Amino acid sequence: MLVLTRRIGERVVIGDDVEVTVLDIKGDSIRIGIDAPRETRIQRAEIVDAVRSENAEAAHAGDGAEQALRSALSGRGDRSPDDAS
Known part of the structure; x- marks a missing residue:
């Protein structure tokens, strides 16, 4: 497992077409945005x-x-x- 430290607004790129952005941090919770092609399944x-x-x-x-x-x-x-x- 890769472990990274990111701040609000910083991104992580996965492969050629998936981008994860840290949107907000509140206490022990973090909001992330995921930009990926429609055909990519993203599930909790x-x-x-x-x-x-x-x-x-x-x-x-x-x-x-x-x-x-x-x-x-x-x-x-x-x-x-x-x-x-």
């Missing part, structure tokens, strides 16, 4: 982590539902098309 890490965690929980919870659906569908194979009603 805590949001990405929360979504990843929710997806993992949903996938785990879905394991039981998937098995129940498979069991229900496997029982349908014994019936003839005339019995489907």
Whole structure:
């Protein structure tokens, strides 16, 4: 990890097309501005982590539902098309 010290108005350039500018500092909080192409995804890490965690929980919870659906569908194979009603 690269650690830099910047003051308000100073910038950091990442690659050829991403620029981060320190906009304001208040106490232990800092406001930054990010100038990047529209196609560049910029997300807060805590949001990405929360979504990843929710997806993992949903996938785990879905394991039981998937098995129940498979069991229900496997029982349908014994019936003839005339019995489907």
